[in-house]
Amino acid sequence: MKIGLYLTYLKEAKEWLTKAVVYSESLERVEAEAKELTIGLECGGSDAWSGVTANPAIGVCSDKIVEVGGTSILGETTEAIGAEHLLAKNAVNREVGKQFLTIVKDYEERIKAVGEDIRSANPAPGNIVGGLTTLEEKSLGCIKKGGSSPLNEVVQYADKPKEKGFVFMDTPGYDVESVAGFAAGGAQIVLFSTGKGSPTGSPIVPVIKVGN
Known part of the structure; x- marks a missing residue:
């Protein structure tokens, strides 16, 4: 330049x-009611305890926000690969489930088109050092952040949800880009679980780290 x-x-x-x-x-x-709150759900530096402690704890918080009429947004499409069928099964209807499976399939095909394979690249070396053994183990831990609420909507990167409740945003797996997408989509707070430690923050929204 x-x-x-x-x-x-x-x-x-x-x-x-x-x-x-x-x-x-x-x-x-x-002052505003909790139903006006939108939270982003993120993770990074995951280890063997992430899916047992921090991610389920965030999932409970997500369910509570949804229960009172608020919105929670889960992202990182690549991190759902291996457990995508479970989120789709928990969709509010067949159409939303199909939309979610489509963005996962499209993401994986784009990665393959450049000669890479997300399934063989995960878990990452840092995840393995932390005790994770398979892609599925990592993905199961990741989706725990969404709690048990039905998947209500699927939105594109940085789009603002039209529906309240639990939402999935099609974001990259890179923490910084994912958090930025949540902020653009209206999240006022991001809950960020980390096992091995992650420095990711944001100048736009508070990022609250939840350790294992």
């Missing part, structure tokens, strides 16, 4: 941030 263009972008960013800070300071803090 030429230095002149870089400086132009930097100037524009500073101007936008200045306006954004002024606007944010003019906002008045108000």
Whole structure:
């Protein structure tokens, strides 16, 4: 990138941030009911305990939010591969289940098209060091973050859910991109479980780490 263009972008960013800070300071803090809450559900650095402790704990929280009329969003499409049939089975209807299976299938086909195989690449070396042994074991732990609520809707990356309840967003497996998608989709908080430790945060929404 030429230095002149870089400086132009930097100037524009500073101007936008200045306006954004002024606007944010003019906002008045108000109380809201829990049904207005949207949470993102994320994990990273998973180990053998993630699916036993932290992820199920987040799942209980997700169920509680859904129970009072709020919304929880699970993402990382690649992390559901191997357990996708269970989430689809728990969909509110056949159409939503089919939509979920389709995004998983499409994601896997795109990865294969560039000569990679997500099933043989997982669990990752760090996961293995942490005690995970199979892709299915990792994926079963991942989907635990969604609790037991029916899958109510499937949305594309960064789209805002139209339905309340438990939602799946088609996001990459990379934590930073996934959290950014949740924020763009309206999440005010992200619950992030980690076994081996992950530094991922966000300048937009609070990211609360849940350890094993």
